[in-house]
Amino acid sequence: MAIAEEVREQAEPGAARTRRIRPSARLTGRRLLAAIPVLWGVTFLTYVVMNLLPGDAAQELLGANATPAQVHQLEIQLHLNEPFWVRYGGWLGGLLHGDLGTSLASRENVTTILGQRMPVTAELLLYAFAGSIVFAVGLAVLAARKPNGVADRISMVVSMTGLSIAPYVLALVLIYIFAVKLQVFPAIGYTPLTASPGANIRSLTLPAIAIGFPLFSVYTRLLRADIVEQMQREDYIVTARAKGVSPWRVLIRHALPNSLFGLITLVALNLGTLVGAVAIIEPIFSLPGVGAILIQSITDHDVPVVEGIVVVFAVVVVLAGLLADLLYAVLDPRIRYERAAS
């Protein structure tokens, strides 16, 4: 790395000027540039898949009874008769201007649709993530305190349950227990935050558990394994113990921060795959997020809406990856200094 930098320095003296930019800013810039091909690949693949598949939007929208002439007329109206590259180019051009196009089904602006629905999904995911991370850190620390102890065994059983249960099964079991039998949480529906914060949280609790519990299980397993490894392999733990630092303090202040790297990486990776969980869980609870409309749009071949949702999630994944990299530097001074020195 260092040699490469030197060579580049000699080749283009102007590069020295960029040195003055803070390393974190440079990293951010580089990561954002590297994200462009991935984002493009994702949008392109979505367009290709949605277009290659049999069936078309005009036919779906008009239903089975439509005459070929009607279908043809709607196709012209929606510009579906134009070649693939023209349509994709037009959509991509619009994206660069921040315009996600209009829905084929409802003729509404995709940005407007996402603006209405994304906050619900975002709140749900935030709730699920915050909950799963907090509980996972707590349980993992308890479990790693004494490997093979009672807490460790409980954590293993709990996380195995979470790893093996399908989200839709968990959702229905939760509805049956907490909404049908105990009636402590509503089974379906969504109350906006502005209407009543308490009811809002209650309406999102069961779906957040259905999405968050499997995540919590994966995080617990990973973090527990990482902490145990730190506690057993690292000299600084021995040093801290020898100095007489209390066991809990060694665990929480010394081992835990050094074990968080795997968890951060995994959380950043998970964000992208969650669009699937959202698509399944939201309709079960009748939440007005992007999940229900995503499935509907795939069925309708409503390409702009599908693309819009996919793009938003892809951008979130890229930003999460970047945030994870910056967090590494916060947690580990070695990474900080290395970057500053390079």
Place this chain on the structure above:
Amino acid sequence: MSAPLPELLAPGTEPAVARASRARGRGRARNLRVWLSAGFLIVLVCACFLWPLVYPVPKPTGGSILESGLPPLSPGHIFGTDPVGNDVFSRILYGGRVSFEVGVSVTAIGLVIGGVLGTAAGYWGGAVDTVIMRVLDVLIAFPALVLALAIAEGLGPSEMHVIWALSFFSIPAFGRIARSATLALRGQTFMLAARLSGTSRRRIILRHVVPNIMPQLLTFSLLGIGVAIILEGALSFLGLGIPLPEPSWGSMIAQGQGTLSASPELVLIPSAFLFVTVVALNVLGDALRERWAR
């Protein structure tokens, strides 16, 4: 993610004898886990595929409306019947066939195609590696369920299409694992020795690389079957998997959703089978990984 084994307690914390006896006990516990989960899976697979051949069960579809909505433990219908009068037990068995067929096929496709791609990427490195991994990266970055939904929806619901759609999950996953396992072998002395002694590339890959990465790939396969079974259920749950009225655990759960408060067993029975099957696969995969990790 190589989970450090619990028996790696800090050395010197207990006498060697106690350590050895404890390790033996843990070995027995692990054997018990292997036998219990493997035994359950074998019994379930036999029940799904052989029982209907040996012992007559009612047909899973085309039940009589006169027998609809029977509670569990009714005569002749041990798990009761659904609102259309189909025998739930028989639907569980035939749905289990679908689950196992899809799970095993998806995993086998991933193991073969992903394994070949990953081994090639890891062994040759360079441009081969870059091209293969970029393609797999885009597949991983792509919200895979969206892809699977789009494929299943576009091709129409059928078991074969579900298998193709879900293979888009398994191929990149196996590719990554095969690549990292092969990369780890590249620096090993026996690989160098094989190359220096003039072993052909074909022989190195078949006799040295493949047997060494197989344990990792096979234990991952067990977890992969579990994931594929859950995803097949998800597609069927959304109505894009196995076409109705053919049974699938996922579509049974979806159909029971409407009568959750009146007859929860229609959701809970297939859910329990789905859950216990995946638990057994995960426990078995975990135990085998621990055994082969040393």
